[in-house]
Amino acid sequence: MARVRYLHLDVFAASPGGGNHLGVVLDAAHWSSAAMQRFERWNNLVETTFVLAPTQRDAAYRVRIFTPHQEIAFASHPSIGSAHAVLECGLAQPRDGLLWQECGAGTLPVRVEGEGASRCLLLRPPPEQIVGTGLDAHPLLAATLHGVALGRLPPALVEGGRKWWLAELADEAGLRAWNPDHGAIGAFARATDSMGLCAFARRTSAVPELVVRAFPAGVGIMEDPASGAANGLIAAYLAHAEPAGPFARGYVVSQGREVGHDAQLIIRIEGGDIWVGGRTHTVVSGTLDWNTD
Numbered sequence: 455m456a457r458v459r460y461l462h463l464d465v466f467a468a469s470p471g472g473g474n475h476l477g478v479v480l481d482a483a484h485w486s487s488a489a490m491q492r493f494e495r496w497n498n499l500v501e502t503t504f505v506l507a508p509t510q511r512d513a514a515y516r517v518r519i520f521t522p523h524q525e526i527a528f529a530s531h532p533s534i535g536s537a538h539a540v541l542e543c544g545l546a547q548p549r550d551g552l553l554w555q556e557c558g559a560g561t562l563p564v565r566v567e568g569e570g571a572s573r574c575l576l577l578r579p580p581p582e583q584i585v586g587t588g589l590d591a592h593p594l595l596a597a598t599l600h601g602v603a604l605g606r607l608p609p610a611l612v613e614g615g616r617k618w619w620l621a622e623l624a625d626e627a628g629l630r631a632w633n634p635d636h637g638a639i640g641a642f643a644r645a646t647d648s649m650g651l652c653a654f655a656r657r658t659s660a661v662p663e664l665v666v667r668a669f670p671a672g673v674g675i676m677e678d679p680a681s682g683a684a685n686g687l688i689a690a691y692l693a694h695a696e697p698a699g700p701f702a703r704g705y706v707v708s709q710g711r712e713v714g715h716d717a718q719l720i721i722r723i724e725g726g727d728i729w730v731g732g733r734t735h736t737v738v739s740g741t742l743d744w745n746t747d
Contacts, residue, residue, distance in 0.1 A: 462738035466680040472716030474680035476535035477502035489746040494520040513556035514546035527558030528615040530682020538734035576731030582614025612687040629655040643672030652684040662705035679710030680717035
């Protein structure tokens, strides 16, 4: 049995307990891939990460990300949470305001703003590309969105670290009240080898805000309370489609209320770069014992 440090985090929380769960295992240098997968399956979170020494010279640390089913190259909320854990445990310090995190998608920067409970971390995701747009982009898309009023932008398939279908709905009330056909989303995700469908709507407010709901049926999740990678792709799509629009420099996202959470994500768009982030809270800090054989 190996005794190692372990943190259980609340990532992107607007209020305590409102964000997305993440487990972070530190001191995992001697864990095999099989042991990591076995622990995450037992832990039964959306993701658990394992922090290791970097293999790239510019990186401060390396992270491996596991879902209950498989290891994945990249996801934003595990990246933000892992950066928080590294800072909390004194394993690395930012250089010029940045932590450089190595993962399966490369070495990515995490911007560190503030300290303590008010600290905000923002990740620059991998480069994105718009693969296709319009209701005719795939034969199953129109059926998946049947019965909802769409917004001003056409649906789109966008890829960057993860691959998501995006759809703007006409208004916040319609999005929050939507009861989607999860079976149709699952079939659509499998047919397109994508995460699934992420829907968004613009809020009427003094500052630019979006409401987002994400349905990652491609990885077996009905609805995600806080989706960093999907929100990064929405930001890239908005910046491309409306470069002079009110959302072109950034905005705030509300997500998760429909599944009992209250997440807030911060989006910054600067010189073509997308930054996705928010605050993270440590809920549990301790040790765990696990058989790594």
